[in-house]
Amino acid sequence: VTRLRVKPGESILETSKRTNSRQLPEEQPLLQAVLVADSFNRRFFPITKDQPRALLPLANVSMIDYTLEFLTSTGVQETFVFCCWMASKIKEHLRKSKWCRPTSPNVVHVITSDLYRSLGDVLRDVDAKALVRSDFLLVYGDVVSNIDISQALQEHKQRRNMDKNVSVMTMIFKESPPGHKTRCEDDDIIIAMDGKSKRILHYQRAQALKRLHFPMNIFHSGSDEFEIRFDLLDCHISICSPQVAELFTDNFDYQTKNDFVRGLLVNEEILGNQIHMHVTKDGYGARVSNLLMYDTVSSDTIRRWVYPITPEANFADQEGQSCTHSRHNVYRETGVSLGHGSQMEENVLIGRNTMIGANCTISNTVIGANCVIGDNVTLDRAYIWNRVHIADDVKVKQSVICDNVEVKHGVVLNEQCVLAYNVVVGPDITLPEGTVLSMHHPDEEDDEDDDEFLSDDNDVGYRKDKTKQKVFNPAEVGSEGKGYRWKTSSLEDTEEDELAECIWGLVLNADPESDSESEVSEGSHDLGSHPASPELDDVKVFQNEVHGTLQRGLDENISCDNLVLEINSLKYAYNISLKEVMQILIRVVLEFPFHQQGAQISTAQYSSHLLPLLKKWAPVFKNYVKRPQDQLDCLASMEEVFLERETHWAALVKVLMSMYQLEILEEEGIMHWFNQGSTTDKSQQLRRNQGLLKFIQWLQEAEESSEGDE
């Protein structure tokens, strides 16, 4: 269930009204595009520590250039490039590129902010700045495509003209059956669609799910043609109406496109927005979402699937870059020298001024500019970037070697190795499959992006044990090597398996034995964003949300009425019963000082922190604690909390006292609770607490005296 948080004072009806009011009919508006030059994840770490993903070279051209070329060739006249991570580098790159020349048919605006954390943030900013005026294209900065979208664009316009503003988005898909190498298992999706209108009825990421669920109502949609498709590759290109940006603003919990699509489909009946799709048969479109995709998209580019965007076309118009294409897809830029007996077998691209020694065998490989490669080197599916030195007798299989790396004599790189910038390896060392080496120590990872799945808490603890060793380990990088090993996908450590999968993506056609394993890691890194199994943790998530709400209430001094409103809306969002709300509220408030001050505070400190809070939030409690039964529940959960924290029992009486004084609890309730037969030893112990007994006694006396008064 997608959350729909409503801000206090704003109802759903109002927001949807606003959506419709901003439409201005225009005759021939210029085509705009929003290019998100940030992935908002760390798939390419540690490579992206030095260079943003959009600038990584793919077949010796930065990925963002492919995306811009695609946009320009489809007739986009204005592009907004949004960058966050290393924005200045992207800006600098674009400033120098042909896109920023005055003659460029596509005007590129760069918008940077450190605050973007997701696609949602970007689109909210698009809305806030009112950048788009009509339908726009939404792509990531790592999409490689030559799809002609003019037909899809026309269909989209037609749909919008026919049915006023009902269709908000058209997603572009490419037909590619399961098992296709360009399909990335991370992105596997199942789509239920209306065969006639091409409307998407259900959208689900498959991700190794063994069982699929379809909501019944999609079968009642009144259409007689109904298709469920698993042969589609999401090109990550979508045609959006301006409403898309507005919808992101209205639903500030939408983070990704996935959230958006699912949210829209779930709320389709309420908001009346629809999503359509366009399936292209010819044309190529794929997103480089991990290194496995990097490998396939590179090889597809070299095999000319993306024609006319090919290496020799020099579409980026870089100075001095010219490339020749000869048979077996061998591309050579100027100044390439090849030693005696060396063979470029097939699908090879060699950058300018690269020197290759004698008796080398090179196949399915991209080599950047100004590299030096020694004698007797074997390269297969190697992606070697610029200024790399490779000595004699080196063997490389399916690996990525970044700028300025030095690979010394006799090194063997097995499959899926990554040597990040400036690493030195060797001599005479064999790196096992999936080795990732970087000049950055894994410990020095700054925690600014802590919300990402890669740095979970238990990992940090594990790393802290290992004291910051700044010495290069010769066993990892060779006697003259420089660099730290990140994680390997060695089989004995399942936790480390996860990173390798993240950077290379899931391996296609994985062995059946490894299936279960990949499933586990899938689930663990996708918690929260994975929509399939949130029920399990609803209560937990709700508790966190309540805690967050109260914290914010404290920080921003929000009135208790609004807090109640927010908690109520959370209650509906997570489907929590009233009783549970109260229990959780009590638990959160009682544990509040521990969260603020740490778990080690003394009882006196604890109560001095808690009591003002209780006073402040008394109206909130009063809202939930009304009937005598509520009081009992409230007390029961208080007992539960204190049972967990024996050392703070002394505070219980103070809490009870203050709740009594604030008229949240009444004496009958407290007496009833106290006299209730307790089941466990511990709770009996609790009731024998000195302070508590005194308090009860005092209560009884007070009662008697009041009775006496009467």
Added chain:
Amino acid sequence: MPGADKETDLSERIESFLSELKRCGSGAGSLRGSAETARETTALLRRITAQARWGNAGDLMEIIRKEGRRMTAAQPSETTVGNMVRRVLKIIREEYARSRGSTEEADQQESLHKLLTSGGSSEDNFRQHFAHLKANVIEAINELLTELEGTTDNISMQALEHIHSNEVIMTIGRSRTVEAFLKDAARKRKFHVMVAECAPFCQGHEMATSLSKEDIETTVIPDAAIFAVMSRVNKVIIGTQTVLANGGLRAVNGTHTLALAAKHHSTPLIVCAPMFKLSPQFPNEEDTFHKFVSPHEVLPFTEGEILSKVNAHGPVFDYVPPELITLFISNIGGNAPSYIYRLMSELYHPEDHEL
């Protein structure tokens, strides 16, 4: 400043032309016919002549050469662009020579001794300034444009001399020139056309549809049936992408097969090619000769698993050696392949062969 305005306008036009060139031909042949490309190139060169800043013929030639290099680099397989650049350079040379008062003939027929000793010295002579040069060059380019407009008509006018009643004609793929040629003949004569479909792009299908609309009896045959059918064919009429300097062709895939079959059966092979397709390129320049497009048509992307195990290629052109060709029909009449070198020297200046 209006001058600066003009220049940005000019470079904008050049850029858009370049990007269009780069993108054209995402399918089999070019999206537009090469006649259109030739006209557009010439019009752009006229604009450069009119708007760019130059003082004398030498400057202008330098500018045109520079832009010409960029244009040819943008789409090396589209030789028409380079040919038009060479034609314009030749025009400038002629106009300059005329302004100086020397005759074209003198320039054209230099003695062997002079050719050997002169070297690059003729360049220096272009430094002189003439007020009328610009107007003259533009006028000459306009003439060239008029000539380009009429090429297809000029070629199809000769159709009746070559196609006779009740003949069986074979062609391959789709050539606009051949299409016009056959349609022109069909107005007077009845004949039968066999169209080889030209897989995998199958432009032959379009050709057949277009011809049958004009009530020409048309049969589409698969490429594999070319040899089998050839014995019934009276004449083979094809178009081409480029006429090479040695009289050979760079034509659509499958043409070589067709030419060999025609040779075997001693069927005459006629090539309809306007003069602007004549290129000073020789077939040994491997890098720019080939053009490979997306292998999608050969092995669809939807094939799935097999794609990672095989290499698929999508070549577009064939080379046809000159000895297989009987006759060229161009807008200035019919010529044998052995005469091509002569036409070449008439159209282009030897120094312009390499831009």
